[in-house]
Structure formats: structure tokens, C-alpha cells
Amino acid sequence: MGEFVVRGGRRIDGRITVHGAKNAALPILAASLLASSPVTLYDIPRLRDVDVMIEVLLALGARVERSGTTVWIDPRDIHTYAVPAELMQKMRASIFVLGPLLARLGRASAIQPGGCAIGDRPIDLHLYALTQLGAQLTEEAGSTELVAERLRGAQVHLTYPSVGATENLMMAAALAEGETRIRNAAMEPEIVDLAQFLERMGAVVRGAGTSDIRIVGQPTLTGTDYQIIPDRIEAATYALAVAATGGRLVLENCIADHLPGLWGRLREVGVDVRDGEGDVVEIVAPDRYPVRPISVHTGPYPGFATDMQAQFMAFLLKVPGVHLISERVFENRLGHARELRRLGAQIIADQRVALIYGGKPLRGAAVTAGDLRAGAALVIAGLMAEGETVISGREVIERGYEQLDQNLSQLGADVVAR
Structure with missing residues (x-):
């Protein structure tokens, strides 16, 4: 070491x-999976966690090219819904792909993610939020699988303003049918950055930066260019x-x-x-x-x-x-x-x-x-x-x-x- x-x-x-902000880049890289055409992201920091997230996107079937702080992602050939266990264990933020995979493929599978040892950080709130949109949850031998033929908007009250759960729910809701309202949502600047990225792809997001966020799902989202905060x-x-x-x-x-x-x-x-x-x-x-x-x-x-x-x-x-x-x-x-x-x-x-x-x-x-x-x-x-x-x-x-x-x-x- x-x-x-x-x-x-x-x-x-x-x-x-x-x-560029690591904590904004990671969910936005995951959100690129929602697009029906390529995405170009600017000011992506050159960090180990970002490298792992790019490995996750590649493992799922996306094409990714990187030049300095610019990352180009083509998500059109995403073909698998399961994040490799070794990548999930490297970084907690791998959990961000659950919402996009569920919305895009109707299925998502992962194990409990790894990351810094700073306390108990269960993914229960992420899973609860996604089930409120109609996903069915099964858990077996440390693996979690979510399945949804069609996600539908709903009112979701988070028991804690979790940044990650708010972001996962926002991403899934962007392709869900109808309106999703997130109560007690996280208000961090990274939430606002994700909302602006989703809007650039064609989503309708209102209230980001407050505790009450509304997302109107769209049939498709298109690729775009975006600069990270x-x-x-x-x-x-x-x-x-x-x-x-x-x-x-x-x-x-x-x-x-x-x-x-x-x-x-x-x-x-x-x-x-x-x-x-x-x-x-x-x-x-x-x-x-x-x-x-x-x-x-x-x-x-x-x-x-x-x-x-x-x-x-x-x-x-x-x-x-x-x-x-x-x-x-x-x-x-x-x-x-x-x-x-x-x-x-x-x-x-x-x-x-x-x-x-x-x-x-x-x-x-x-x-x-x-x-x-x-x-x-x-x-x-x-x-x-x-x-x-x-x-x-x-x-x-x-x-x-x-x-x-x-x-x-x-x-x-x-x-x-x-």
C-alpha cells in the first residue's frame, strides 16, 4: 500500500x-445508462472511484471512452442487469446503477456494496424507494434482485434524507410512468446537479435542492453534453x-x-x-x-x-x-x-x-x-x-x-x- x-x-x-465533484460525477455517470443515445460529460475527476464506476458501465455493456477529464458514454448496448460482485465490493457508489438498470431493463441485481468503513450504511432505503415505484424485491445469499415490468410514479416519503436513495429514486422515476414525488428528499448540491443533467436529457424535475422533489417520467431520454459542478x-x-x-x-x-x-x-x-x-x-x-x-x-x-x-x-x-x-x-x-x-x-x-x-x-x-x-x-x-x-x-x-x-x-x- x-x-x-x-x-x-x-x-x-x-x-x-x-x-469536478466526485459525488456528483458518480450518480451522473450511472444516470447516463438512461439515455437512448451517447452522453458526453466534462470535468469528470480522474479518481479511483470514477475508474471503478467506468468499469461498472463497461461490464454492463456500455461503450466508454475517456480523454483527460472528458468521458463519452454510449449506453445503447446495455445487455446485463447484474453488477459484477468484485466491482460492487470495491465501491459503495456502484449501487447508483440499480435505479437506471431497473428503469431501462426492468431488472437489476447487486450485492451489498463496499466502500469506506465509516459506519453502517445499509441500502434498505434505496430498495424501499424503488419498490414504491412498483419493483418486486427478492433477497438471497447476500444478493438483491429487483424486477419491474413497468415502473409507475408514486409518492415516496424517505425516513431519512439520504443522498444516495434520493438520487437512485430520481433516476428510476425519470423513465417511470406518471409523476413521482419525493418527500424528505436530500437537498445537497449534487442532487441539484443530477436533476439538471436529467433535465438536459429530457426529464421533468422540479424542486431539486428542496425537501420536496417532483419528477414526471418520460418514455425516453436522449443523450446530451454536461459539465459537472x-x-x-x-x-x-x-x-x-x-x-x-x-x-x-x-x-x-x-x-x-x-x-x-x-x-x-x-x-x-x-x-x-x-x-x-x-x-x-x-x-x-x-x-x-x-x-x-x-x-x-x-x-x-x-x-x-x-x-x-x-x-x-x-x-x-x-x-x-x-x-x-x-x-x-x-x-x-x-x-x-x-x-x-x-x-x-x-x-x-x-x-x-x-x-x-x-x-x-x-x-x-x-x-x-x-x-x-x-x-x-x-x-x-x-x-x-x-x-x-x-x-x-x-x-x-x-x-x-x-x-x-x-x-x-x-x-x-x-x-x-x-
């Missing part, structure tokens, strides 16, 4: 362009890296409104966050922070994103005071606290709540990335620490960050991938 080697103590200065979590990670180390960073291709929970927190402790013209955000960090206890509770959008929690915990190690983080989305997403303690961090944590004693010095050590965002947090902590930090599990981090070492190095950090 690869490593990142981080030598701390350097300020960050410069500008960087945020890549910027990755708000990547932008947040770089913003927190500069906030943790001092310096100045200009983020290009960054939609400030997609991070409502972050900018206010940074300004609260003295970070200067400025919105520039277009999709540009400038961050100027002080050398020292005042004693300022911070309390953060993760939650569905527009709350503080769980995908920013680990990186924000690392940043709080720089801010003097006793801070509280409450993880309210996943029940096992504080494992990075143990690894941060190897660097000298003073953190008391259980599965859902952590107390962070900020303002204490950190020292380089050998640590392991247990999941994608935990790995990013360890990189940020390594940038603050004295000496050398060796982070095992580089491949885990590269599931969500393209050329992380090169990007940080061009900003003045000392980060090497090996």
Missing part, C-alpha cells in the same frame, strides 16, 4: 483550480489546509454557496474568507488564533457536511480552546481521532462525540488512513506537525483527491507520494 510523506511547518500560498469537499479540504498552516490561497472553480457551514466557522476564528468575481474564493489565514471554543454538529445539507468533519477536526488542533464535534450522520466516523493522537493531538472521542484540545504542538509520526476523509485530515495534521509524518493508505485518499501531493507541493507544502 502506498504512502504520503508530509514534512510540516510550511505555509501555503498560491492558487488552485478545484476539480466543482467538488465542494475538495475545496473545503484545501481551505482547511491553508487555515491550519497560515498563508493565502485562491480557490478557482469554487462555488462558495455550496459550503454554507464552513465559511462562517472559519471567519469566527479570524480567517479572512473573500468571495471574488465568478467562482473564486480567497482565503487568508492568520499565523495564530485566539482562544475560541468551537462546536460543530454534522447533519444533512445545508448543515455541516459529514465529509468535512475529519478535516475540520484536524484544523481545530491549531485553534486554542476546547472544541466539540458531534457526528450525527454516521455512527463510526471518528476513527481518525486515534490516528491524530499518534501525532500528539489531545482528543477524547467515542463513536459519535469528540472533545478536541486545540493549540497544542504536533509531532510527525507513522499513521494510517482508515477512510478517505480521515486520510485528508491526517495530511492536514501532517502539514502542521513538526518533522515527518508518514501516512499509509495513499490509495484510500486518492479515491477522492486528484494529484493531492502535486497540488499541495505547488502551494509550498512538502508532500511526496511513494
Whole structure:
């Protein structure tokens, strides 16, 4: 397994362009299966998870060509409804093809997906949502199969605003007969991006970005060209890296409104966050922070994103005071606290709540990335620490960050991938 080697103590200065959003690209790649003609997608990030999703599309019979950040998909020859088990086990987002396959072929089959070990993430809500459109569900020996001669629109109330379940339901409903109404829908920007893509293919989607989404199914959807939104979590990670180390960073291709929970927190402790013209955000960090206890509770959008929690915990190690983080989305997403303690961090944590004693010095050590965002947090902590930090599990981090070492190095950090 690869490593990142981080030598701390350097300020960050410069500008960087945020890549396309992984969490928008994956469902939109899956949604391309709904089209009756080729789809061209722009600004698709070059990440391991994207590679796996492309493998899934190829295994199902699609033709896929890639040139840089542009991906062309021809889904007309889709011929199988079963996602290969080895691909499902590589990445949880493989589950996104269930809705499109069911709508397109009348059948979909998969096993429980893999992914980061951040807590129990059953697919029950996905399956419930699809059965509300008329699919029949059978489960046997760890395999799930959905069958529907014809999907029909329905009113579906989600017991939790799950992003994945909302997206799977939207995709299936786009080819269903009649209108589907999703109550308690997820409201994340990635939901809006998927809705706009479906509309470009000819679907009728209203209310995306609110908790009440309506989709009027169409007999067919046509291929289109579409550009993915910027990755708000990547932008947040770089913003927190500069906030943790001092310096100045200009983020290009960054939609400030997609991070409502972050900018206010940074300004609260003295970070200067400025919105520039277009999709540009400038961050100027002080050398020292005042004693300022911070309390953060993760939650569905527009709350503080769980995908920013680990990186924000690392940043709080720089801010003097006793801070509280409450993880309210996943029940096992504080494992990075143990690894941060190897660097000298003073953190008391259980599965859902952590107390962070900020303002204490950190020292380089050998640590392991247990999941994608935990790995990013360890990189940020390594940038603050004295000496050398060796982070095992580089491949885990590269599931969500393209050329992380090169990007940080061009900003003045000392980060090497090996």
C-alpha cells in the first residue's frame, strides 16, 4: 500500500483550480445508462472511484471512452442487469446503477456494496424507494434482485434524507410512468446537479435542492453534453489546509454557496474568507488564533457536511480552546481521532462525540488512513506537525483527491507520494 510523506511547518500560498465533484460525477455517470443515445460529460475527476464506476458501465455493456477529464458514454448496448460482485465490493457508489438498470431493463441485481468503513450504511432505503415505484424485491445469499415490468410514479416519503436513495429514486422515476414525488428528499448540491443533467436529457424535475422533489417520467431520454459542478469537499479540504498552516490561497472553480457551514466557522476564528468575481474564493489565514471554543454538529445539507468533519477536526488542533464535534450522520466516523493522537493531538472521542484540545504542538509520526476523509485530515495534521509524518493508505485518499501531493507541493507544502 502506498504512502504520503508530509514534512510540516510550511505555509501555503498560491492558487488552485478545484476539480469536478466526485459525488456528483458518480450518480451522473450511472444516470447516463438512461439515455437512448451517447452522453458526453466534462470535468469528470480522474479518481479511483470514477475508474471503478467506468468499469461498472463497461461490464454492463456500455461503450466508454475517456480523454483527460472528458468521458463519452454510449449506453445503447446495455445487455446485463447484474453488477459484477468484485466491482460492487470495491465501491459503495456502484449501487447508483440499480435505479437506471431497473428503469431501462426492468431488472437489476447487486450485492451489498463496499466502500469506506465509516459506519453502517445499509441500502434498505434505496430498495424501499424503488419498490414504491412498483419493483418486486427478492433477497438471497447476500444478493438483491429487483424486477419491474413497468415502473409507475408514486409518492415516496424517505425516513431519512439520504443522498444516495434520493438520487437512485430520481433516476428510476425519470423513465417511470406518471409523476413521482419525493418527500424528505436530500437537498445537497449534487442532487441539484443530477436533476439538471436529467433535465438536459429530457426529464421533468422540479424542486431539486428542496425537501420536496417532483419528477414526471418520460418514455425516453436522449443523450446530451454536461459539465459537472466543482467538488465542494475538495475545496473545503484545501481551505482547511491553508487555515491550519497560515498563508493565502485562491480557490478557482469554487462555488462558495455550496459550503454554507464552513465559511462562517472559519471567519469566527479570524480567517479572512473573500468571495471574488465568478467562482473564486480567497482565503487568508492568520499565523495564530485566539482562544475560541468551537462546536460543530454534522447533519444533512445545508448543515455541516459529514465529509468535512475529519478535516475540520484536524484544523481545530491549531485553534486554542476546547472544541466539540458531534457526528450525527454516521455512527463510526471518528476513527481518525486515534490516528491524530499518534501525532500528539489531545482528543477524547467515542463513536459519535469528540472533545478536541486545540493549540497544542504536533509531532510527525507513522499513521494510517482508515477512510478517505480521515486520510485528508491526517495530511492536514501532517502539514502542521513538526518533522515527518508518514501516512499509509495513499490509495484510500486518492479515491477522492486528484494529484493531492502535486497540488499541495505547488502551494509550498512538502508532500511526496511513494
